[in-house]
Amino acid sequence: xxxxxxxxxxxxxxxxxxxxxxxxxxxxxxxxxxxxxxxxxxxxxxxxxxxxxxxxxxxxxxxxxxxxxxxxxxxxxxxxxxxxxxxxxxxxxxxxxxxxxxxxxxxxxxxxxxxxxxxxxxxxxxxxxxxxxxxxxxxxxxxx
Numbered sequence: 001x002x003x004x005x006x007x008x009x010x011x012x013x014x015x016x017x018x019x020x021x022x023x024x025x026x027x028x029x030x031x032x033x034x035x036x037x038x039x040x041x042x043x044x045x046x047x048x049x050x051x052x053x054x055x056x057x058x059x060x061x062x063x064x065x066x067x068x069x070x071x072x073x074x075x076x077x078x079x080x081x082x083x084x085x086x087x088x089x090x091x092x093x094x095x096x097x098x099x100x101x102x103x104x105x106x107x108x109x110x111x112x113x114x115x116x117x118x119x120x121x122x123x124x125x126x127x128x129x130x131x132x133x134x135x136x137x138x139x140x141x142x143x144x
Contacts, residue, residue, distance in 0.1 A: 025054045025083055029124060029136035032108070037141045043112035044141065046090065050107070050126045052083040052134055083132075089125040096121055096138065114143050 032047030090109050092101035098121045102109060114120065120143065124136040 025052050025132075025134070027052045027126060027134035027136070029126075031139050033139070033141060035139045035141075039114070039141050039143045042114045042116070042143070043110065044114065044143075045108055045110050046092075046122060047108035048088075048124050048136070050085055050088070050124065050134065050136065052085065052126065052128065054083050083128050085126045085134075086129045087127045089127065089133075091123040091125065091138075092120060093122075094118055094120060098123055098138065116143050118143050 028051045030049045032049075033044070087103055087105050088107065089100055090102045090104065091098040092111065093099050101111075101122075119140055121138050121140045123138045126134040126136070128134075
């Protein structure tokens with residue numbers, strides 16, 4: 001009976017401890033086009049890099065079992081330093097809150113038919129394989 005009590009107590013401790021270590025994933029966005037750049041012509045290639053880091057410890061393989069002969073708990077801990085991005089939503093427009101323009105799996109997108117002497121705002125929202133969204137900053141460029 002002591003083993004059962006110890007196993008349950010140990011499992012509760014591990015669950016509580018890993019919850020204390022949880023941190024929201026942090027996304028770092030970088031644009032290949034310097035913010036505020038003048039674009040000459042009616043087209044541009046927008047490019048970006050996104051790295052999403054998960055600094056938390058993930059609780060996995062939590063098993064508790066009880067039997068007449070043996071009891072115990074098995075807990076596995078792992079860290080997940082990087083989150084894989086599945087797709088990107090490109091928001092683009094002339095207002096400071098751009099609308100969805102395109103979705104892509106690439107980290108660049110060719111945009112044409114731009115108006116001259118216009119400020120365009122754009123943003124990337126990265127989407128991971130679980131559907132979580134990571135919003136980047138709103139950048140801008142100006143056409144000439």
